[in-house]
Amino acid sequence: MSTPVMTPRLSDTELRAIAKLVYEKSGIVLHDGKRELITSRLQKRLRHLGLATYAEYLKLAERDPAELVTLLDSIATNHTHFFREARHFEILTSRVLQTAAARRGGELRGWCAACSTGEEPYTILMSLLEAGCGGVRLLASDMSTKALATAKSGVYRLDKMTDVPKAYLPKYFEKGLGAQAGLARVQPSLRRLVEFRALNLLEVTSLGQQFDFIFCRNVMIYFDKAVQQRVVSMLERHLAPGGYLFIAHSESLNGITHGLATIAPAAFQRRAA
Ligand SMILES: C[S@@+](CC[C@H](N)C(=O)[O-])C[C@H]1O[C@@H](n2cnc3c(N)ncnc32)[C@H](O)[C@@H]1O
Structure with a gap:
């Protein structure tokens, strides 16, 4: 007879303690309504480790x-897709490319600061190259090592790539054959332009460089105002004079102290020196 599998119960005290740890380490706010999300995502892990309680x-x-x-990986939402909120890539290839190109002979430096599984940084690169960008170096970071592993591999399901313009597929991807059918891999020439790095936005103080543009989209929505303020101030310090910051359209900098000018919805610019 097989041993019955016990489903651990998440007490209110355990829920609060997990929420506190997640907030302190990642800035992600887990409201009481997130009980189901926490249990569904952590139950399997407890079973895998043979632990009987969430306290353990x-x-x-x-x-x-x-x-x-692993805990933060399972709590964080990694949802993303190619050409998400596409208006920002138009601004990137018009305003951003023009200003920085004029300044430094075409060499652009960018940071994609919560890049998840990589669709966003690869979209940035494809957009810039299509617009004739002469040179670009991109740092793409996330706190999730699992998401970063996918990003680095650059392998995606073709049926999840419907937002990628058809003409880009043969140019920037290699289609899988045989056991890899249905998958596409980002070409090495594109992968070479991006450095993926594990970075927690709460822990970054200085990366020792400034960027012409920073994408930090669909992550601050999980933070409260205090953490948003901390992150925005840190990002602002990393913008070169005249550099651009993109946040998601569902996010806002209302109530946040900053010195950036709004140039379009969810798009901001640091004043030139
Ligand atoms: C919903 S995805 C957004 C992906 C992409 N930027 C987009 O807009 O499609 C949110 C990402 O933020 C990451 N994240 C959450 N808290 C973070 C933190 N404190 N530091 C760095 N990354 C964080 C998660 O791991 C996740 O990959």
Whole structure:
């Protein structure tokens, strides 16, 4: 007879303790309504580790940095897609490309600051190259090592790539054959232009460089105002004079102190020096 699988119950105290840890380490706010999300995402992990309670799991996550990453990975929403909120890529190829190109002979430096599984940084690169950008270096970061592994591999399901213009497919992707049928891999020439790095926005103080543009979209929506302020100030310090910041259209900088000028919905520019 097989042993019955026990489903651990998440107490209110455990829920609050998990929410506190997640907030302190990532800035993500988990409201009480997130009980189902937490249980559905962590239950499997507890079973896998043979732990009977969430309290035991919490202790493990607090003392083991690798488990903390797994915990944050399972809580964070990684949803993204190619050419998401496409208006920003038009601004990138008109305003951003023109200003910076004029300044430094075509060499652009960008940061995609919560890049998830990579569709956003690859969209940035394809857009810039299509617009004739002469040179670009892109840093793409996320706190999720799991998402970054997908981003680095650059392998995507073709049926999830419907937003990629048809003409870009043979140019920037290699179609999988045989066991890889239905998949496409980003061409090495495009992958070479991006450096993927694990970075937690809460832990970045200085990257030692400034960027012509920063994309930080669909992540601040999970933060409260205090964390948003901290992150926006940090991003602003990383913008070169005249540099651009893109946030998501569902996000806003209302109530945040900053010195940026609004140039379009969810698009901002640091004043030139
Ligand atoms: C919904 S995805 C957004 C992806 C992409 N920027 C877009 O707009 O499609 C949010 C990403 O933010 C990341 N994230 C959440 N909190 C973070 C933090 N404190 N530091 C860095 N990345 C974080 C998550 O791991 C996730 O990959």
